[in-house]
Amino acid sequence: MKPIVLAITGASGVVYARRLLQALLESHRQVHLVISASGSAVLKQELDVSVDLNCFDPRLLLENVPVNANQLVYHLNHDMLASIASGSYLTDGMVICPCSGGTLGAVVGGISSNLIQRAAAVHLKERRKLILVPRETPLSLIQIENMKRAHEAGAIVLPAMPGWYHGVSSLEDLIDFVAARILDQLEVEHSITKRWGND
Numbered sequence: 136m137k138p139i140v141l142a143i144t145g146a147s148g149v150v151y152a153r154r155l156l157q158a159l160l161e162s163h164r165q166v167h168l169v170i171s172a173s174g175s176a177v178l179k180q181e182l183d184v185s186v187d188l189n190c191f192d193p194r195l196l197l198e199n200v201p202v203n204a205n206q207l208v209y210h211l212n213h214d215m216l217a218s219i220a221s222g223s224y225l226t227d228g229m230v231i232c233p234c235s236g237g238t239l240g241a242v243v244g245g246i247s248s249n250l251i252q253r254a255a256a257v258h259l260k261e262r263r264k265l266i267l268v269p270r271e272t273p274l275s276l277i278q279i280e281n282m283k284r285a286h287e288a289g290a291i292v293l294p295a296m297p298g299w300y301h302g303v304s305s306l307e308d309l310i311d312f313v314a315a316r317i318l319d320q321l322e323v324e325h326s327i328t329k330r331w332g333n334d
Contacts (some may be wrong), residue, residue, distance in 0.1 A: 145173020
């Protein structure tokens with residue numbers, strides 16, 4: 136199994152990223168994590184996780200999930216020499232969760248001014264899975280057009296829109312729903328939600 140890249144940018148909804156990270160690690164996948172400056176501000180506001188981007192321990196995002204050596208790799212967003220900046224470094228996909236409107240615009244515009252944008256460009260050019268998880272409402276016409284352009288370029292646009300048909304009894308059920316849909320797109324086995332039609 137090849138690694139998965141997970142990027143956290145400055146949109147609300149970092150709980151989805153944390154749950155996805157936990158599920159990937161529980162599935163014994165190696166994860167390369169990148170956090171934007173705005174993403175770190177949202178982590179502080181929504182999860183009360185303080186992030187010093189230059190010396191961050193990504194295990195602070197986890198809740199009682201054991202991490203094997205080298206299973207979780209943290210990259211600085213300005214490190215353009217990181218492994219994930221090159222198409223020769225093989226991965227099973229990249230997820231930007233949550234994906235801010237600015238990041239979405241940069242990705243579809245072909246801008247590579249930081250590692251998140253560059254890694255996304257690599258996944259598009261190499262025709263690997265790139266999953267964008269926007270979480271804004273309402274959407275402007277610019278954002279809608281950018282989502283269309285992302286889809287046309289080969290990305291999967293997976294808005295953080297939890298369903299209610301799977302027996303929701305807690306906030307965690309809604310978070311799990313979105314994380315499960317992302318895992319399905321990555322073809323990562325999981326059992327964090329019940330599937331429709333299964334007892």
